Amino acid sequence: MTRLSLIQRNLKRERLVNKYSKKRMALKKIIKNKKTSPEQRIDAINKLSKLPKNSMPCRLRNRCVLTGRPRGIYKKFRLSRIAFRELASEGKLPGITKSSW
Secondary structure, three states: OOHHHHHHHHHHHHHHHHHHHHHHHHHHHHOOOOOOHHHHHHHHHOOOOOOOOOHHHHOOOOOOOOOOOOOOEOOOOEEEEEHHHHHHOOHHHHHHHOOOO
């Protein structure tokens, strides 16, 4: 099991990403627009750099929702490969069957 502090840190980052996503997108749109003046662009860049670092989406870590494991995650289910296999074997994931050929 992953340390609880790492899980909580990632949850805090998720909240920050959701909180600042609209503001970040608006500032990036101003920066990328070629019709904006250089002063506006510099101002937008400064505002973007003053946002919290943890509000950047690239700082998020995919973690298993059950165990908190950071590696081997299936994005569609948000489960690690180990937890996925256990739940699938127990029949708790609808539509998932063990393959055999």
